Amino acid sequence: MDNFWLKIKHPILALAPMAGITDSAYRQICRRYGADVVYSEMASVSALYFHPVKYFSITKNNFVNQNLLNRVKPQKTLELVKFEKAERPYVVQLFGKEPAHFAKATKIISEKVKPDGIDINFGCPAKKVFSHGSGCALMMQKELAREIISAVCENTKLPVSIKIRAGVKDATALEFVKYTADIPYSTIMIHGRTYEGGFSGPLDFKLVEKIKKMFPDKIVLANGGINSAEDGVKILKDHPPLDGLGIARGAWGRPWIFDEIKDLLKNNVGVQFIEPENNNGFDKSNPYDFNRVKKIMLLHAKLIHKDKGQHGLFEIRKHMSWYVKGFPGASELRRKLVMAKSIEEIKEILS
Numbered sequence: 001m002d003n004f005w006l007k008i009k010h011p012i013l014a015l016a017p018m019a020g021i022t023d024s025a026y027r028q029i030c031r032r033y034g035a036d037v038v039y040s041e042m043a044s045v046s047a048l049y050f051h052p053v054k055y056f057s058i059t060k061n062n063f064v065n066q067n068l069l070n071r072v073k074p075q076k077t078l079e080l081v082k083f084e085k086a087e088r089p090y091v092v093q094l095f096g097k098e099p100a101h102f103a104k105a106t107k108i109i110s111e112k113v114k115p116d117g118i119d120i121n122f123g124c125p126a127k128k129v130f131s132h133g134s135g136c137a138l139m140m141q142k143e144l145a146r147e148i149i150s151a152v153c154e155n156t157k158l159p160v161s162i163k164i165r166a167g168v169k170d171a172t173a174l175e176f177v178k179y180t181a182d183i184p185y186s187t188i189m190i191h192g193r194t195y196e197g198g199f200s201g202p203l204d205f206k207l208v209e210k211i212k213k214m215f216p217d218k219i220v221l222a223n224g225g226i227n228s229a230e231d232g233v234k235i236l237k238d239h240p241p242l243d244g245l246g247i248a249r250g251a252w253g254r255p256w257i258f259d260e261i262k263d264l265l266k267n268n269v270g271v272q273f274i275e276p277e278n279n280n281g282f283d284k285s286n287p288y289d290f291n292r293v294k295k296i297m298l299l300h301a302k303l304i305h306k307d308k309g310q311h312g313l314f315e316i317r318k319h320m321s322w323y324v325k326g327f328p329g330a331s332e333l334r335r336k337l338v339m340a341k342s343i344e345e346i347k348e349i350l351s
């Protein structure tokens with residue numbers, strides 16, 4: 001098995017999966033500014049099992065900031081997870097609850113999409129997903145979770161990862177990993193909050209550290225609440241055995257947070273970061289001033305337009321709002337940008 005996880009220099013900085021956000025254009029931008037690996041939006045195994053080429057929407061659930069998702073257009077499931085070479089290493093995340101659906105979906109993704117890895121969602125607390133018995137509801141059904149992980153591992157040569165929470169009701173992440181660790185999955189991203197903690201509750205990285213120490217052969221990434229380079233470096237320093245970090249909302253409007261973490265690690269703190277050999281030829285200079293941010297905004301707009309056409313310019317509005325946050329004249333700029341109907345108009349507004 002060609003396991004890309006083992007080839008990434010530590011610490012591994014991953015763009016965590018986000019439905020309605022981590023599309024191909026955004027993943028390309030995050031890779032360009034330092035993410036070592038990027039995850040897709042979650043894709044339904046049942047949709048892949050029954051109708052891989054039919055339209056399916058996963059965005060009408062109750063994630064935080066639902067209003068920011070901007071009514072993302074339903075997409076064919078296979079289209080949802082397609083990607084560009086520049087995104088590699090790229091991981092497709094699957095969610096569902098039927099082992100047979102996971103088995104078939106894994107085959108379809110491995111053969112037709114050909115990503116670098118497959119991830120299983122055991123962390124989603126959204127009502128629609130949880131009440132269906134998928135996402136983090138599966139942390140309470142360890143036997144079924146075992147069947148699911150085995151079904152995925154047995155149907156692909158790609159490395160398999162799982163994404164879990166610190167706990168759900170009485171079920172803990174430690175118990176979950178103890179119960180499943182003999183299955184040959186490679187990587188665990190652990191959101192340090194419990195199901196009850198939602199998206200803003202307390203984070204338990206001591207638990208994440210304990211899991212890494214008990215299962216040193218698994219690659220363990222800590223996720224949750226990393227909103228600045230300092231946050232990321234602090235977690236790595238305080239919990240040295242961890243292999244890396246998963247960043248979600250901290251990369252909103254700030255995809256260069258990955259490069260910022262690497263810079264901070266290189267320049268002044270104890271954890272040593274080693275430059276990856278292959279940075280895909282990207283210019284990784286950090287955009288600390290607004291002129292650079294504007295260039296990234298334009299590039300992001302061009303990439304999403306290329307991928308999704310006119311609808312992409314509608315979807316990019318949320319990103320535009322996040323990019324301008326905190327800069328002088330942000331609200332005026334935001335107002336103009338969300339009205340823009342073409343790349344030329346965006347260019348004009350930004351100039």
Ligand SMILES: Cc1cc2nc3c(=O)[nH]c(=O)nc-3n(C[C@H](O)[C@H](O)[C@H](O)COP(=O)(O)O)c2cc1C
Pocket residue numbers: 016017018019020021040041042063064093121122123124163191199223224225226246247248249250
């Ligand atoms: C809008 C949104 C969509 C998300 N979609 C997914 C998803 O598809 N799969 C998943 O495992 N987690 C999903 N998450 C959870 C994130 O990957 C991450 O675990 C969580 O936001 C905590 O990290 P953060 O504090 O860096 O944002 C989503 C989070 C947000 C805010």
